[in-house]
Structures are given as structure tokens and as C-alpha cells.
Amino acid sequence: MLAQQLVLGLLIGGLYGLAAAGLSLVFGVMKVLDVAHGELIMLGGYAAFWAVAIFGLDPFGSLALVIPLSLLFGVVLYLVLFSFVVRADEETRVKNSLLIGFGLALAFHALAVRLWTADERSIVTPYGGSVILVGDLAIPVVRLLSLLVAFLLIGGLHLLLARWRWGKAIRATAEDWQAALLTGIDVRRAYLLAFALGTGLAGAAGTLVSVGYSISPSIGLEWTLKALIVVVLAGLGSMLGTFVGGLVLGVAEAASAAAFGGPYREVVGLVIFVVVLIARPRGLFGR
Amino acid sequence: MLEIRDLDAGYGDVRVLSGVSLSIGPGEIVALLGPNGSGKSTLLTAIAGLLRPRAGSIRWQGEDLTALRPHLVVERGLALVPEGRRLFGSMTVEENLELGAFAARARREQAAGLERVYALFPDLRGRRRQLVRSLSGGQQQMVAVGRALMARPTLLMLDEPSLGIAPRLVASIFEALADINRAGVGIFLVEQNVQAALTLAHRAYVLESGRIAAHGPAADLLRDPHVRRAYLGPLAVHG
Amino acid sequence: MTERRWALGILLALGALAFLPLSRARDDVLNFVFLILLSITLAQSWNIVAGYAGQVNLGHAAFFGLGALLARVLWIRGTPIVVAMLAGAALATAFALLIGAPAFRLRGAYFAIGTLALGEILRTTVNNVLPEISTLPAATIAGYQLRHRYYLALALAAVSVVAVTVLAGSRAGLGMQAIREDEEAAEASGVGALRLKLTALALSTALAGLAGGLFAYYHISYYPSHPFGPHWTFDALLMTFIGGVGTLQGPVLGAILYVVLKEYLAVRWVDFHLLIFGALFIAIVLLLPGGLVQAAERARGLVGRRGRRPL
Numbered sequence: 001m002l003a004q005q006l007v008l009g010l011l012i013g014g015l016y017g018l019a020a021a022g023l024s025l026v027f028g029v030m031k032v033l034d035v036a037h038g039e040l041i042m043l044g045g046y047a048a049f050w051a052v053a054i055f056g057l058d059p060f061g062s063l064a065l066v067i068p069l070s071l072l073f074g075v076v077l078y079l080v081l082f083s084f085v086v087r088a089d090e091e092t093r094v095k096n097s098l099l100i101g102f103g104l105a106l107a108f109h110a111l112a113v114r115l116w117t118a119d120e121r122s123i124v125t126p127y128g129g130s131v132i133l134v135g136d137l138a139i140p141v142v143r144l145l146s147l148l149v150a151f152l153l154i155g156g157l158h159l160l161l162a163r164w165r166w167g168k169a170i171r172a173t174a175e176d177w178q179a180a181l182l183t184g185i186d187v188r189r190a191y192l193l194a195f196a197l198g199t200g201l202a203g204a205a206g207t208l209v210s211v212g213y214s215i216s217p218s219i220g221l222e223w224t225l226k227a228l229i230v231v232v233l234a235g236l237g238s239m240l241g242t243f244v245g246g247l248v249l250g251v252a253e254a255a256s257a258a259a260f261g262g263p264y265r266e267v268v269g270l271v272i273f274v275v276v277l278i279a280r281p282r283g284l285f286g287r
Numbered sequence: 288m289l290e291i292r293d294l295d296a297g298y299g300d301v302r303v304l305s306g307v308s309l310s311i312g313p314g315e316i317v318a319l320l321g322p323n324g325s326g327k328s329t330l331l332t333a334i335a336g337l338l339r340p341r342a343g344s345i346r347w348q349g350e351d352l353t354a355l356r357p358h359l360v361v362e363r364g365l366a367l368v369p370e371g372r373r374l375f376g377s378m379t380v381e382e383n384l385e386l387g388a389f390a391a392r393a394r395r396e397q398a399a400g401l402e403r404v405y406a407l408f409p410d411l412r413g414r415r416r417q418l419v420r421s422l423s424g425g426q427q428q429m430v431a432v433g434r435a436l437m438a439r440p441t442l443l444m445l446d447e448p449s450l451g452i453a454p455r456l457v458a459s460i461f462e463a464l465a466d467i468n469r470a471g472v473g474i475f476l477v478e479q480n481v482q483a484a485l486t487l488a489h490r491a492y493v494l495e496s497g498r499i500a501a502h503g504p505a506a507d508l509l510r511d512p513h514v515r516r517a518y519l520g521p522l523a524v525h526g
Numbered sequence: 527m528t529e530r531r532w533a534l535g536i537l538l539a540l541g542a543l544a545f546l547p548l549s550r551a552r553d554d555v556l557n558f559v560f561l562i563l564l565s566i567t568l569a570q571s572w573n574i575v576a577g578y579a580g581q582v583n584l585g586h587a588a589f590f591g592l593g594a595l596l597a598r599v600l601w602i603r604g605t606p607i608v609v610a611m612l613a614g615a616a617l618a619t620a621f622a623l624l625i626g627a628p629a630f631r632l633r634g635a636y637f638a639i640g641t642l643a644l645g646e647i648l649r650t651t652v653n654n655v656l657p658e659i660s661t662l663p664a665a666t667i668a669g670y671q672l673r674h675r676y677y678l679a680l681a682l683a684a685v686s687v688v689a690v691t692v693l694a695g696s697r698a699g700l701g702m703q704a705i706r707e708d709e710e711a712a713e714a715s716g717v718g719a720l721r722l723k724l725t726a727l728a729l730s731t732a733l734a735g736l737a738g739g740l741f742a743y744y745h746i747s748y749y750p751s752h753p754f755g756p757h758w759t760f761d762a763l764l765m766t767f768i769g770g771v772g773t774l775q776g777p778v779l780g781a782i783l784y785v786v787l788k789e790y791l792a793v794r795w796v797d798f799h800l801l802i803f804g805a806l807f808i809a810i811v812l813l814l815p816g817g818l819v820q821a822a823e824r825a826r827g828l829v830g831r832r833g834r835r836p837l
Contacts, residue, residue, distance in 0.1 A: 033635050084812055094635040095582070099767075099811045106760065107804030110797040165389075172375050172386050178337055179373035184361035184390035184438055221756060225646065228639060237377065263654035270643045270650075277640045278628045 005254040007137055013250020014147035015208055017243035019223050020230030021154055022201030028236040029174040029194035031090050032082055032097040036104035038224030040199055043108060044070055044206025045215035046116055052123050059123045059142075059211040060149060063204055070203025074196035077104075086191055105220055112217035122214035146208040153204055154243045157197070161239065170194050174237070222266075229273040288313050288473065289334070289365075289442060294343035296326075296333045303329040304497045307343070311442065316464075316474040318484040318505060320518055321494035327477045328370050330494070331446050334475075335367040336360040347442075362390040364441035368448060372431040376420030380411055383419055383430055387437030396439060404433035407463050425456030432463065442473040449480045461487055481518040485509045493518075532775040533691040540684050547673045556676050562785045563679035564740060565765060569777035570686035571733035572762035577772035578690075578699060579726035580706025581630070582638040584759055585645030589618040589731040591652065591754030593738025598660060598750075601743065607678070611739030618735030619728050626724045633709070642756070649754035661747035675744045682740055686733055690774050693729065702726050706772070764803050767810055770819030779818055 023037045034040075044066055051062035081104075085097050130141040161167040166189075173180040173190040181187050209215055209223075226249065234245030249269050256268035289311040297303040303326040311317045319327050332338045334345055336357035345352040352360055366387075375383050384404055388397040405412040408429040414422065419430055428448055435443055445464070449457040461483055468474050478484035485491055485505045493501040493514060501514065508514045543563075547556060568590065576582050597614035601607050625644060632640045662670075693699040701722045704712035713719045741753055761784070769780025788799040814820055 033639070035639075081808065081812075091634055095638075096811055098582070098635045098638055100808050102760070102763070103804040103807035103811065105804075106764075106800040106807070110800035110804065113797050114795060114801075168378070168382060168386060169389065171378065175375045175377060176373055179369065179375065180386075181337065181357040182335060182361065182367050182369060182373070183386045183434060184358045184388075184393070185386070186356070186358045188356075225643065228643075261654075263650070266650050267647055270647045273643050274640055274647070277636060277643075278631055 002258050004137055005258050006251055007139060008143070009250040009252075009254025010247055011140070011143040011147050011250070012213070012253075013247035014150040014243070015205055015212075015246070016226050016230050016249050017246020018150040018153060018201060018205040018208065020227040020234070020246055021157060021239050021242050022198035022205070023224075023227040024231045024234070024236055024239070024242050025157075025170075025194055025201070026198035027231065029170055030082070030086055030097075030191050031093050032085055032195075033094050033101065034082075034104075034198070035098055035101035035224050036108060036220070037101070037198070037202055037227055038220035038222065039105045039108035039112075040070070040073075040202035041206040041209060041223045042112060042215060042217060042220045043073075044203030045210035045219075046112065046206075047203065048207035048210050049121055049123055049215070059125050059207070060145060063149070063207050066203045066207045067200050071196045071200040073203070074199025075192065077199065078192050078195040082195055083188070083191070086188070105224070109217050109220060116217065118217055120214045120216040121210070123211045125211065140212070143212040146212040150205075150208060151243065153201065154239050157201070158239045160197075166190065166193055170197075225273075226269065229269045232273055232276050288315075288348060289475075290344075290346040291330075291334075292344045292346075294330070294333065294340050294345065296329055296338055296340040296343075298329075298338075302341075302497065304333070304340075307494070307497070307499055309492050309499060309502070311473055311475055313441075314468070314471050314473050315490065316468055316476065316488045318488035318491040319475065319477045319494060320481055320484065320491055320508075320514070321500075322517075325494045326497040327494055328446055331367055331369075331444050331475075331477060334360075334365065334444065335369075358390070361438050361440075362392060364439070366435035366438040366440035366443055368431045368435045368443070368445040370446040370450070372427050374419045374427055374430055374434070377418065379416050379418055380422070380430055381415040383434050384437050387434035388439075390438055393437060393439045397437070400437045400439065404436055407436070407466060408433060423453075425452045425460070428452055428456070428460055429463075432460065432467075436467065436472075440472060442475060443467060444475040444477075446477045447479060448476075449478060449483065457483070481514075482509075529691060529694050529774050533687055536687050536775065536778055537684060540680055540687070543680060544677070547676055553672055556672050558785075558789065560672075560676050560679050560744065561789075562782055563676075563683040564737060564744075565761065565781035565785050566683045566778050567679070567686045567733060567737045567740070568758065568762045569765040569769070569781045570683075570690055571730050571737060572759070573766045573771065573777045574690060574693065574733070575723075575726045575730035576763070577766060577776070578693065578706065579702040579723050580709075580772075581723060581726070582635075582763075583641045583727070583730070584638045584756075584763075585641030585643075585648075586730075586734060586762055587754050587756055587758035588645040588648040589622060589734040590738040590741070590758050591648065591751070592618040592621055593735030594742040594753040595652070595738075595750060597735075597739030598742035601739075602663065602666070607739070607743050611736050611743070614739040614742070615732045615735030618731045618738065622727050622731035623724065626727050627720070630720055630723050630727075642759075645754065645756060645759065649751055649756070652754050653749075653751035656750040658750075659747055660750050667746055670746070675740070678743065679740055682736055685736075687774065687778070689729065689733065694774060698722060698725055703772070764807055766817075767807055768803065768817055770817035771815075773816075773819045776817050776819045783818070 019041055023034065026032055026034050047066045047069055048059065048062045051057050051065045052059055057065065081100060085093055085100060088096060125142060127141055131138040132141060161171055169180065169185045169190045170193060172185060173187050177187050230242060230245040230249055233248060234242045252268055253265045257265035291307060291309050294307040295305055307330060321327050329338065333340050336352060336355055340353055347363060347365060384401055385397065388394050388400055393400065410426060411429055411433065419427060448460055464474055464487060476484055476488060485508060488505040491502065491505045491508050492499055543559060546559065572586050593614035596617045597610040600610035600613055629637060629640055701717045704717050705719050705722060709719055738753055765780035765784045766777045768783065769778065770776025784803065791798040810817055
């Protein structure tokens with residue numbers, strides 16, 4: 001029973017890692033704390049829902065549509081809003097981005113309620129009910145596939161940042177944006193790319209959430225908090241580390257649900273978050 | 288080549304540079320001397336485009352640089368080795384050098400550029416896959432100079448390249464600068480080690496409290512009593 | 527000086543509102559004004575710590591919730607409501623002082639997300655411990671007098687306005703504003719930053735606790751975790767920023783505008799107001815950090831200049 005819980009925790013942990021990767025990238029590179037990240041995940045979930053409903057795509061196949069759409073949406077959001085935020089000095093930037101993300105979160109939430117009602121939805125798949133039995137453990141196929149896809153996406157992102165010319169430019173900008181300018185990198189473009197990638201990851205995470213779990217317009221805050229917790233746990237700078245941080249959070253939640261009862265599964269992550277935050281007030285999100 | 292006229296610059300309420308004018312010709316080595324806080328780094332930062340001046344002009348080959356964003360200044364052939372090197376510590380030596388050739392013009396010659404840097408600093412060739420933060424201060428300075436060279440600059444600007452580096456390595460850095468200059472690259476050098484700087488340079492400017500206090504051929508300044516007293520004398524403690 | 531004048535104007539308006547129940551106003555009008563008054567108190571309480579001391583507290587609902595929780599329990603068991611509310615406020619402040627010192631190790635946005643998490647911890651815990659809906663006893667419902675709630679709300683709104691006015695003119699208030707502008711510079715010039723931030727938090731959470739008690743007194747039934755919901759914080763933040771953060775009149779104007787628009791729009795589209803206020807809020811953060819108050823000042827400046835004639 002406990003083992004079963006832990007396995008399910010591990011499976012959702014992969015999505016926590018994916019959700020956090022986008023936030024980590026955007027914060028690490030731009031020093032912009034986008035608390036609407038959870039709402040971007042929510043919107044991605046609905047995009048997937050409609051891709052499946054309208055075009056009859058396979059839920060995982062819908063990623064091929066949702067990710068490019070999210071990237072594009074990220075470009076628009078950056079150009080319309082965040083390109084103004086990044087002009088401020090770092091402290092103002094973090095604070096303003098927090099406030100703006102907060103306004104965005106409210107607006108997206110209201111919009112989603114209007115467009116899709118406040119009901120919970122999830123994508124129904126033909127293979128939705130299948131499980132793989134390993135001894136006593138029942139592993140839902142869809143969630144296992146989600147974990148796998150999350151891992152592949154994180155791996156892809158890692159390669160992109162390690163090998164691609166602009167990937168290196170993004171890393172350089174994260175480390176020292178002024179030095180990046182001095183080497184001839186157009187830092188604003190690096191910001192644009194990082195923000196688009198972050199939004200693309202949020203879209204992908206939303207798709208997986210709507211397949212294996214469920215979405216509603218109000219899941220945003222919860223997912224923003226999950227992503228923040230993972231970022232604090234894993235630090236900035238390594239996408240693979242962020243993924244592992246997500247797995248750790250998923251397992252920790254499952255363990256605490258087993259120890260203190262289901263309703264407390266949310267609390268453990270938040271407590272870890274607050275404790276780490278207060279223990280490392282300045283070096284937070286440090287490398 | 289580089290023409291600065293009546294430049295005023297500063298941060299917030301603080302005015303750092305007032306009415307600075309200077310010029311650097313093609314292939315020249317020019318040193319900029321002055322006590323700490325006199326505005327030397329501010330001047331380099333303004334030329335590189337990281338700080339927008341309040342008044343005055345910075346013209347490079349006839350074009351006004353103050354209107355350009357910093358990455359385009361690099362594209363035009365001015366590269367700065369900033370104070371404290373500002374390398375990307377979590378990346379390898381080679382990644383740092385490649386990033387130096389980010390500008391479109393330099394990228395086409397990236398492979399040749401790498402060869403040139405490794406020929407100049409043979410120490411780095413064997414460490415190309417090493418993370419920069421694991422290098423010594425002197426080796427890091429070589430990477431910093433190499434990174435700037437990768438941009439194929441016409442004018443190389445350096446801010447305190449000898450700071451915090453073992454004397455033996457300082458000599459090899461200065462030799463490298465002489466080599467770089469022989470290949471036709473102009474050099475604009477801010478340096479606390481006045482003796483070394485004036486020995487290398489053709490001309491020099493002295494910046495005091497944000498104004499040009501003296502300028503002339505390096506050999507003349509080396510003999511100038513005021514410069515000797517302020518920057519070379521036994522009582523001079525700067526930096 | 528203008529702050530005093532605004533305080534006087536607002537208090538006069540609140541005084542005039544005292545006559546509203548005498549005019550046999552319909553209950554829905556009283557309910558509507560009640561909502562505005564509660565919002566003014568909540569926004570003003572948030573304004574103290576965020577607007578004056580510059581600490582964006584995103585866990586404000588926790589203190590509102592604690593005040594509601596204790597006041598409700600005591601009141602239902604027979605404690606006079608004012609005493610119950612004061613006890614609720616004391617609990618909120620005690621909790622604030624408990625978490626204050628560690629929380630203030632966080633600066634800027636980190637304080638904001640840290641307090642957001644604290645608020646969520648409290649909400650989840652209360653939701654788990656007290657999942658049952660809280661409903662007033664039948665006898666209390668039978669004797670329910672809306673007017674009592676109304677007058678209490680009026681008094682509380684007046685208290686919040688007086689508190690902010692006194693604070694704004696005091697040495698402590700000036701110190702808080704110095705911290706808001708530049709904490710390190712303020713400390714360097716001898717301002718005890720931590721002590722003043724704790725003072726601001728204590729005052730802010732005491733008012734929030736009182737507002738929570740008023741909520742508990744007003745509603746016939748609700749889930750105990752409801753007043754802990756993050757939307758209370760978000761409402762206070764929106765009202766304060768839209769009106770003008772760090773001013774006396776800003777949160778009052780913001781609360782009026784917010785409630786009026788919310789109630790008006792709710793008829794056609796639930797949560798539509800959040801879309802509008804979310805967008806308005808973003809515009810304010812980017813373009814007009816002083817909110818409506820700043821906009822009014824600018825407009826007046828233009829009119830004033832145009833209206834001035836050479837002698």
C-alpha cells in the first residue's frame with residue numbers, strides 16, 4: 001500500500017519537475033518571477049483538451065500542437081509585457097514581475113472560467129484505464145507515459161541548453177547578463193527565447209496534467225506553488241536537477257500523506273519551502 | 288578611429304565623468320591612468336555601451352556608438368575585457384571562447400579564432416574542456432583576453448588585466464598584448480601597474496576626478512614629474 | 527497636511543453613512559455598503575504593512591482567517607462580539623509576531639512568496655482540521671440584526687482610517703516609509719528596521735483579525751477555511767494598488783471602485799471583475815505605480831497649470 005502510494009508520488013513528481021523547469025529557466029535567466037506559471041500550465045491543459053476534442057489527436061500527440069502554440073504565446077506575452085519588466089534593475093524586476101504575474105494569473109483564471117466553466121476536466125484516452133502490474137503494484141500506463149514524456153522533454157531541454165548556440169547564450173545570460181552583452185549576445189533575444197521556452201514547457205506540463213490527472217481554471221496557484229517548491233529544493237542552473245527535485249517532492253508528498261493522512265499531502269511541500277526559504281534567505285534559488 | 292568628445296556620464300545622482308575628450312588611432316596602444324574612483328572603468332563601460340552617457344559623443348569609424356545596444360558595439364569591432372574578468376564560470380574554456388565569437392562577423396572565423404587564441408596562450412589548449420572556475424586567476428585572465436579576441440576586434444579594451452595575478456603571468460599577458468598589437472589590433476588599456484602600462488603603450492591619458500588631467504606620448508609621461516610622483520613614486524599607494 | 531484633510535473627509539462620509547439605516551434603507555443596500563466597509567478595513571490593514579513598510583504580505587488572509595476563527599467560536603459560545611473580535615485580533619497578532627522575525631529574514635519578493643506559502647499552509651490545515659461548515663444556532667439566526675453588523679463595520683472602517691492617519695504622521699510611520707524606499711539606507715541612518723517592520727505587521731494583522739471577526743459576525747454559515755482563502759489577500763492587494771498603495775485615501779477609493787464594479791459585473795459574468803482588475807492592475811504596476819491617487823494628482827496638476835493666470 002505504501003509502496004503503491006510512493007510509486008504514484010514518483011509518477012506525479014515527474015510533472016512537478018517539468019512544471020518547475022519552465023519557472024526555473026525564466027527566473028534563472030531573466031530574474032523574472034512569473035507567478036502566473038501555473039495558469040500557463042492550466043491554459044496548456046485546455047489547449048490539449050481542445051486539440052483532442054476537435055482534431056481527434058492522440059493526447060500525447062497533441063503535444064505536437066500545444067508546444068508550438070505555447071511557445072508562440074510565450075513570445076507574445078514577452079513582447080507585450082515582460083520585455084518592459086526586464087528593463088528595471090534586478091530587485092524591482094523580481095518584485096514587479098511577481099505583481100504582474102499575479103495580475104495575469106487573476107485574468108487568465110477569470111478568462112478560463114468564462115470560456116470553459118469552472119468544472120474539472122480530464123482527457124479520456126482509450127488506454128486510460130490500463131495498468132501494468134508489477135508484483136502488488138499497479139502502475140497506470142498513462143501516468144507512466146507522462147513521466148517518460150516529461151523526462152524526454154527535460155532531457156531535450158538540457159541538450160538544447162548545452163549544445164545549441166542560443167542555448168549557450170541563454171546560459172551565459174543567466175550567469176552574467178552584462179558579460180553576455182560584452183561577448184556580443186543580444187541579451188533581449190536570449191530573454192525572449194528563455195521566456196518562450198518556459199511557456200512551452202508550461203504548455204507541455206499542462207497537457208500531461210490534463211491527460212493523467214485533471215484540470216480546472218483554479219489549478220494555477222497550486223501548480224505555481226509546486227513549481228516554486230521544486231525550484232527552491234533543486235536550485236537554479238540544472239534542468240536535470242530540477243527534474244530530480246520534482247521526483248523528490250512527489251515522493252515526499254506521498255510519504256507524508258501516508259504518515260499524516262491524505263489531506264496533509266499539500267502541507268509537506270509548503271513547509272519544506274518555507275523552511276528552506278528562511279534558512280537561506282539570500283542564497284535562495286542560488287546555484 | 289575612436290573619437291570621444293565632451294563626455295559626461297554617471298550613475299544616479301553621481302556624476303563620474305565630466306567633459307572627457309580623447310582619441311585613439313588605428314593600431315595604437317593607449318593607456319588610461321588615474322587613481323581609483325577617477326572614472327576609468329566608467330569610461331570603458333560607456334564605450335562598450337553598458338552605460339548611456341548624459342552628454343557628449345563617442346564616435347567609432349565615424350558612427351555614433353551611444354545609440355547602439357552593447358552587443359552591436361561588439362559587432363562593430365570593439366571588445367572589452369571587463370574588470371574582474373566576468374567569465375562564465377560554470378562553462379568550459381572552449382565554451383567561453385566560442386561565446387566570444389557570438390557576433391555574426393566573428394562566427395564565420397570561429398575555428399581560426401580558436402587556433403589563434405590557443406597559439407597565443409598555449410596553456411589553454413590543454414584545458415579547453417575544463418570549467419573556467421577551476422582555473423587560476425592568471426589562466427582566467429588569459430581566457431578573458433581570448434574571449435574578447437574571438438570577437439575579432441579592431442580595438443581591444445582591457446580593464447585592469449593584471450589585477451590579482453601572479454607577476455610572472457602578468458608579464459606573459461603583457462607580452463600577449465604586444466603580440467596582439469603587432470597583428471594590427473588597437474589597444475586601450477586601463478592599468479594600475481603604471482610602469483608596465485607606459486612601457487607598452489604609445490600614448491597615455493591621465494584621468495583625475497572624472498577629467499582628463501594630462502595626456503601625451505607614453506615616454507613623456509613616464510618622465511613627467513607629476514605622473515612620477517602620483518603614480519610611480521615610492522609613496523604612491525594606489526590599489 | 528493633505529492626509530489629515532483626506533482623513534477628515536473620509537470620516538465625515540462614514541459619519542453620514544451612520545444615518546443610512548435610519549432612512550429605512552433596503553437590506554440589499556445595507557449589505558452592499560457593509561461589503562464596501564469590510565473591504566476598506568481589509569485593504570487599509572494590508573496597506574499598513576505593504577504600502578507604508580513596503581513588505582508585500584501575500585499571506586494576509588491567514589490573519590483575517592485567524593481573527594474569524596476565534597471570534598466565531600467565542601461569540602457562538604456567548605462572549606460579547608466586540609470582546610470576541612478583540613480576542614481574534616490578539617490571536618492574529620500573536621501569530622504574526624511568532625512568524626514575523628523569521629519571515630522578515632526574507633526580502634522583497636521572497637517575503638511575498640514565503641508569506642503566500644505560510645497562508646496556504648494555514649488554510650490547508652484549517653480545512654483538514656475543521657472540514658464541517660460553521661452555521662449559527664437557530665436562535666441567533668432568528669435574532670439576526672443586519673444593522674448591528676452595519677454599525678460595527680462602520681466603526682471598524684473608521685478605526686482603520688484613523689489608525690493609518692496617525693501612523694502616517696508618526697515617527698514610526700516615517701521610519702517605515704524609509705524602510706520601504708531603501709532598507710539598508712534606513713538602517714544605516716539608525717532606523718531599527720526589524721522592530722518597525724514587526725510593528726507594522728502587528729498593527730496590520732490586528733486590523734485584519736478584527737475584520738475577520740466582523741466577517742464571522744456577519745455570515746450565517748461558511749466553511750471555517752473560507753476566510754483563509756488566498757482571494758482575500760488578492761482582493762486587498764488589488765484594491766490597495768488600484769487606489770494607490772502607501773496612501774490613506776488610495777485603499778478607500780480602491781475598495782469602493784472594486785466592490786461596485788465587482789457587484790455590477792457579477793450579474794453578467796462571474797469573476798469578470800478579475801479579468802478587468804487583473805488587467806488594470808498590470809497596467810498600474812507598469813505605468814502608474816501610484817494608482818488612482820497618482821492619476822488624480824497628475825490630472826489636477828495639469829488643470830492647475832492650465833487654470834493659473836498671470837497676475
